[in-house]
Amino acid sequence: MAVSSARESIGRIGAGLMAVLVHAVFVAVLVVSLDRSSVHLAAPPDVEPVQAVVIDEARVADQVEKLKSAEQAREQAEAQRQRELELQAERAKTERRLEEERLAEIQQRLERETQQRTRELQELDARKQTERERLEAITEAQRLEQQRAEQQQREAEARKQRVEQERAQAEARKKAAEAERRQAEEQQRRAEAQRTQAEEERRQADERKQQAEEERRQADAQRKQAEEERRQADAQRKQAEEERRQADAQRRQAEEERRQADAQRKQAEEAAKLADTRKREAEEERKRIQDQARKAREAIERQEGERKRAEAEQRKALEAKRKAEEASKRAEAEQRKREAALAMQEALQQEQTEISRLGDQLLERQRNEYVDQLTATVERNWIRPKAAPKGLECTLRVSQIPDGSVINVQIVKSSGNVAFDNSCKDAAGRSSPLPLPKDPSLFDRELNLKFIPKD
């Protein structure tokens, strides 16, 4: 739009210039005509040859008066014309001034438009700036979003740590239980009555063990989850391994507890020495505890086996995947090989076709060259008889030896004109030795020469 308006204004300027030019020409014409009129003014004195021989004074005076008034009238008319011309010049000047003013106006408008354009450009810049800022804001928002995501991740880690802390507290509680168990043993040593308390405490210990197992199960779940996460990222897998190590630690802890339980059993046996009834019960109790421990161990082993199985399966899956990938790579390589072989075969075939084509071409070209050379040679050597009739035709069979020497010429088809036939035979003989083909295979002991003048 700005361009079209600029073009328009340029057009207007052009028109203005044209107008000025036209006016200038007009003024110039005026000046020239003024010049000429002055010449006219200068002329009269030369053109008044008086040849009258009249003596009448009054008539002369009258005549002179008349001439004077006529002269005066002419001068007045001239002055009038002069004034009109000046007026015209003045008008032209005024119009020129007006034109200049219009030009100035156009220029001002052009400047205004330029300013307007500049303002528009500035606005555009401002809009660009805003856009840039908006983009920055978006970038900032994205950055914040990322930070939030990181924060969440950190929180998730914190939660995980909390769980671990809880697990640590549980361990602390377990230690407290041990202390209580030791108290119970003391009580066992003292009295059977105290044994119930120990059993109670054992039950509590069992409960805690179950709790630990529960926690272990939770850890396993977490581990599974971690394994899942590990499939997504190695870091998570390491974490899962860390969890597994922790689980091991728990197992060791459980064994420790078992050992402690044994110790308790010994205490109980000692107590049994004090009281057999209690001893049997303590033995049973011990067995029961052992059984429970065994079961716990078995459970842990089972879990471990499952984990190992899972890992094996995962390895198997990975192996299978690797194998599949290898197989696919192999297949791809095979395919490429096949394609290459195909392409090679195709190219070879093309080459063979090309070679045979080139061979044909070369043969054809060489044959043509040979024919051209033979033609040129024989034509150069053919002295056609003068005054021979038109339309004669003669064919010769020419025998040559490998050096091109003509050893025999035989008329295959006579023209019926002896001179013509003889001239053909002479041409063949005169052409000996004939040119040889580039390729010896094109050489032939026998050639046909067909003389058929074209004129």
Place this chain on the structure above:
Amino acid sequence: MSSMRMLQTLRDAVAGMRLRRGVIVSLWLLGACIAASPAHAALTIEITRGTEAALPIAIVPFGFSGAGATPQEDLAAIVSADLARTGRFAPVAPADMPGRPTELGQVDTADWRMLRTSSIVIGRMRAVPGGQYAVEFWLVDVFGGKHVAFGPLNAAPADLRRTAHQISDAIYERLTGERGAFDTRVAYVTEQGRGDNRRYRLNIADSDGFGARVVVESAAPIMSPSWSPDAQQLAYVSFEAKQPEIFVQDVASGKRRRLTRYPGLNGAPAFSPDGRQLALTLSKDGNAEIYVMDLSSSRLRRLTTNAAIDTEASWSPDGTRIVFTSDRGGSAQIYSVPADGSARPERVSFTGAYNARPRYSPDGKKLAMVHGNDGIFRIAVLDLENGALRVLTDTYLDESPSFAPNGSMILYATSSGQGSALAAVSVDGAVRQTLVERRGSAREPAWSPFRSR
């Protein structure tokens, strides 16, 4: 991606291979092709352009052996001139010859090939008892390596020129397939001197203009010599008796007899091809008309009846028609009429304002004539088959055309400020030459028929 690259590499490799081994493989393939098709057709070359020129030929100076005088005539030179005159041969000058063999064993064709001469003629003369010469000659085909032997011809020293012309005929016929017309003669009239010393002579010369001898000499004009078909007799018009008379004269003996002495015109005699009749022009009946005279009975038969002039009769070779000049149409033109007068004459020349003195070609297919235009008279040939008229000469006052008996040339007289001379032109107009230069003027030539051999 990589397979694409691989393909590209492969192509490059193949292209390289192609460049390196292309030619070798192609040659191998060529060989295979040739070997595979042993029974291929012989190559046929079409020759469409040649140089139309006189055939280079060498007539080597003949050798001479034996006792007696060395021959006066250079036979080889006469033969060379004969052949050159036809315009169809370009004899090699003796100075340019690579050798002067006179026997077959001396001919080294390789030397002659260099000259592009396709034929050479060698010969030798031997003096034989009786003052004669025995002439033998050979025509050698330089490129074909073959030769033809001629002779021996026995000739008296005075007949050696004729022997040379006979040699020319033999060579010409061998090389062109047409009978030569060298061993023929020409008759012509000469006019010499002024006033009372003016002499008119009827001459006979060899076809090359040499060996001229006078047959008739007179103070009065002699006109229109005409050969009998056996080339033994000449018919002519003589004014020796102050009026035209037609005579027939034996060339060899000089004996003559007067054939006609009618009032008025007695002119333009022409023997019929069988030699039994003579066509002539007589005005005994008031106007120049064509008559046919039976030579054995001297009986006349009028052939034309017309108020205009009819004259200059010529027989067709088969004797069935007679062409003549007539101005019955307002100007001189050629008309044709059956020799037995069974039909009215019909006009045959339509080109130009003046066509006169027709002569049939030996094959009967053409007419030679004087073709006039604005006072310029040239020799032209009218093709009777298609009516085409071809002007053969470019001089101003040419007259009396006469075909050589083999039809290859036309003999005529051409006049200039200095007088008139005999000239010959080939039928196609390609070769023109003045036959003999003689002091005075030679006019009304007539080429003789073939002589008996």
